Amino acid sequence: xxxxxxxxxxxxxxxxxxxxxxxxxxxxxxxxxxxxxxxxxxxxxxxxxxxxxxxxxxxxxxxxxxxxxxxxxxxxxxxxxxxxxxxxxxxxxxxxxxxxxxxxxxxxxxxxxxxxxxxxxxxxxxxxxxxxxxxxxxxxxxxxxxxxxxxxxxxxxxxxxxxxxxxxxxxxxxxxxxxxxxxxxxxxxxxxxxxxxxxxxxxxxxxxxxxxxxxxxxxxxxxxxxxxxxxxxxxxxxxxxxxxxxxxxxxxxxxxxxxxxxxxxxxxxxxxxxxxxxxxxxxxxxxxxxxxxxxxxxxxxxxxxxxxxxxxxxxxxxxxxxxxxxxxxxxxxxxxxxxxxxxxxxxxxxxxxx
Numbered sequence: 001x002x003x004x005x006x007x008x009x010x011x012x013x014x015x016x017x018x019x020x021x022x023x024x025x026x027x028x029x030x031x032x033x034x035x036x037x038x039x040x041x042x043x044x045x046x047x048x049x050x051x052x053x054x055x056x057x058x059x060x061x062x063x064x065x066x067x068x069x070x071x072x073x074x075x076x077x078x079x080x081x082x083x084x085x086x087x088x089x090x091x092x093x094x095x096x097x098x099x100x101x102x103x104x105x106x107x108x109x110x111x112x113x114x115x116x117x118x119x120x121x122x123x124x125x126x127x128x129x130x131x132x133x134x135x136x137x138x139x140x141x142x143x144x145x146x147x148x149x150x151x152x153x154x155x156x157x158x159x160x161x162x163x164x165x166x167x168x169x170x171x172x173x174x175x176x177x178x179x180x181x182x183x184x185x186x187x188x189x190x191x192x193x194x195x196x197x198x199x200x201x202x203x204x205x206x207x208x209x210x211x212x213x214x215x216x217x218x219x220x221x222x223x224x225x226x227x228x229x230x231x232x233x234x235x236x237x238x239x240x241x242x243x244x245x246x247x248x249x250x251x252x253x254x255x256x257x258x259x260x261x262x263x264x265x266x267x268x269x270x271x272x273x274x275x276x277x278x279x280x281x282x283x284x285x286x287x288x289x290x291x292x293x294x295x296x297x298x299x300x301x302x303x304x305x306x307x308x309x310x311x312x313x314x315x316x317x318x319x320x321x322x323x324x325x326x327x328x329x330x331x332x333x334x335x336x337x338x339x340x341x342x343x344x345x346x347x348x349x350x351x352x353x354x
Contacts (some may be wrong), residue, residue: 021099031063043116060122069282071337088118103132135292136185144288151287158315170194178236255279268330280333
């Protein structure tokens with residue numbers, strides 16, 4: 001805990017809020033990274049973290065990622081995130097979600113929440129009883145996963161064009177790690193595009209469902225990294241591209257729906273050295289954020305999909321910057337996002353003081 005302010009100073013975080021409710025057992029942390037472009041939006045995940053420091057680091061890392069995701073997607077949003085420490089299978093309750101909703105409300109719109117790992121649109125509906133600062137509601141836009149998956153497909157097409165000279169995914173072998181909400185719809189889209197699927201999930205039932213519905217080959221979780229494929233698509237938790245897994249990879253492209261795929265930024269450079277194209281995850285998986293952003297404006301699904309289709313052009317721009325400046329793709333994506341934040345920051349500083 002003594003390092004929290006050092007962590008915040010390192011990447012200029014605005015706010016870290018600890019929330020506890022005795023009755024429900026709620027232990028939640030809300031992190032607001034940057035609100036230059038607009039209110040901080042980011043989902044709430046529920047995990048049984050081993051330590052409180054682990055939860056703090058996770059929520060901070062995720063909030064920063066949301067800042068870059070929103071900026072790179074051209075949205076007027078900042079970056080935030082929330083984590084709840086607990087067992088999603090045992091600890092969820094109406095009182096927990098209502099307590100959480102009251103804490104979100106106390107931030108008066110600086111933070112807007114939504115679904116994330118181990119949370120659902122039904123959970124958000126309970127949160128909505130205490131605050132209007134929640135999106136992805138079942139009565140409006142619903143589950144953002146299909147739009148997230150649609151966006152990942154756009155990123156894959158841009159990556160395929162960069163590597164193979166064509167956006168056509170038919171006949172390409174895609175190894176999908178994690179076939180939960182986003183992964184399932186991603187597999188559906190890939191199957192419809194004519195791709196060959198190899199899948200894995202720690203939940204065998206989920207993997208079996210995709211195997212049966214989309215003619216996929218299922219492998220054990222530890223085997224997915226070594227699958228001979230064209231595209232490796234991490235679509236579960238982050239940090240899976242690391243020193244241990246990179247030597248196993250047998251792919252041309254890494255492009256997935258998970259957040260923070262790289263364990264460290266330097267792993268993008270290692271992929272580059274191995275001639276593996278990395279599609280920066282916060283650009284690839286921005287479809288869900290785009291979807292809930294449109295909910296805030298007055299939801300129109302076709303407009304949301306049209307905006308998400310722009311992920312293709314943004315990814316192509318990143319590849320051009322990477323090639324032009326001879327830098328890894330993650331740095332090119334960061335430059336694109338940071339330049340937009342800086343431009344808007346300067347615009348907002350141009351005001352009359354009284």
